[in-house]
Amino acid sequence: MIESYKKALKDYYEIQKEDDQIRSLLNPTPAGLREILILKMKEELDSSDKKIIEDFFDVPFAELTLNKLRSETDKFKALANFLKEKSGGSDLRRLEMVALILDFKQRPYRKFEKHYSKISEVEDIVDNQKTNFDSEEPNVESSNNEVEKPEIEEVVDKEIVTIEAEVNTPKVIGSSEEVSIQKRKNVPLKKIGIIGIVSVIIGFSLFLNFKTWTTKDCMVWKGDKYEAVDCTETINSFAETTLPKDDKLIKEFRKMKVDSKTSFFDKKGNPKIWYIKNPNGILEFYNQPGLQPETGKTLKPISRYIIQEYVLNEKK
Incomplete structure (x- = not known):
């Protein structure tokens, strides 16, 4: 479960760092993270956030002073490395501090754990329904309730006999x-x-x-799929961004809508859906890995946190 919490924090960081209010975290440093925490401590914190700070510094919240915080800058080095993916530490106190600095909504860990359990229940229901559906194999029966057998073998055998007769006689x-x-x-x-x-x-x-x-040796993105076009074609009085034609992308790559009934993972836990934030700040979902057609940015595999925050909670 801790690994899921780590993954959720990193997913949240990747999404939020594109917004203006968090641009200072594009290249996080220990001193920078420390200053963000100092700003947050000037706000009114609830008891759970105060507990996170106390556990991280191992000092009662009321005894923390500005000088004390600034003398503990080295403690933030592990947090910066985590966000830069230079380390994958599982120390819960550090993860909780990352959640506080990022303003991760599903903090502390025990709150996230409850939401995670709900997601797992939804996925189990969806997977069971899909498994039951796939296990049903229709049989073609005749009017006498007997499975019909193709007669092609008999016909072929007759043709073979006829051909052999013609050749031999x-x-x-x-x-x-x-x-x-x-x-x-x-x-x-x-x-x-x-x-x-x-x-x-x-x-x-x-x-x-x-x-x-x-x-039609080029393709353009139209709505939710790629379509083949003439490379010189002009659409809506201006030249659309064109790419070399890729039959596989045209046939298979799709933007899609998702909801609580969508199957997000296969039986081995591998993602079946990928996502990205579009230029308007809205999450888009796709049925395959690849690039966002308009920005060229790499799509990211779906995670349980994204499902909870942007699908189940409909926070679009």
Whole structure:
């Protein structure tokens, strides 16, 4: 559970550091984190936040002075390394202080633990429903409630017998020499005919592909998916940002809406949804890893914290 708390803090930090009010944390330093805490201590703190501070400094809250705080700057070094991902410490006192400095809403840890349990319950329900649905395999039955079996094997067998009969019992035209001469005449003609048909098909396919390459060899993002376009196409009186055509992205990559019924993880706990904050500050969700189509920023795998704060709580 501690690992989930760490992951939630890092996810929260990655999202919030893009906002103006937290730009000082783009490159966190021990002194910078200390000053943020000093500013917070000038506000009215609740009992849980005071307890976090007391545990971190191992001093009663009422006895903490400005000089005392500034003499303990080294204590903030581990916090800065955590945010820079230079360390993955699991000391709960330090994690709680990070949560306080970042103003992480689901602090302290015991509060986060309750929310985490709720998310796990929702995921279990969704996964069980999906498993039950996948386990149902429809059977095709006849009117006599018997499973119909394809008759293609019987037909194929008959065709094979017929072909073998034709090959083994050729029709007698005249003498055996006349039959051999007739076969030699027919074989080249058949080969030429087959080669001609194949050539026409290949030529037509190449023509269609060439036409596609020269007309729709780029793609643009439209709404929730990529669409193939002519590289010189102008849309809405200005040239859209175009990318080289990628058939896999066009076919599979989608922006999607999520809710409490969405299956966010597979049975092994791997993410099935990725997210990013768009230029308007709103979280977007996608069905695959990759880049945000408008900004080019790398999508991030979904986490339990993001599900809780931006899906279950509908904090969009």
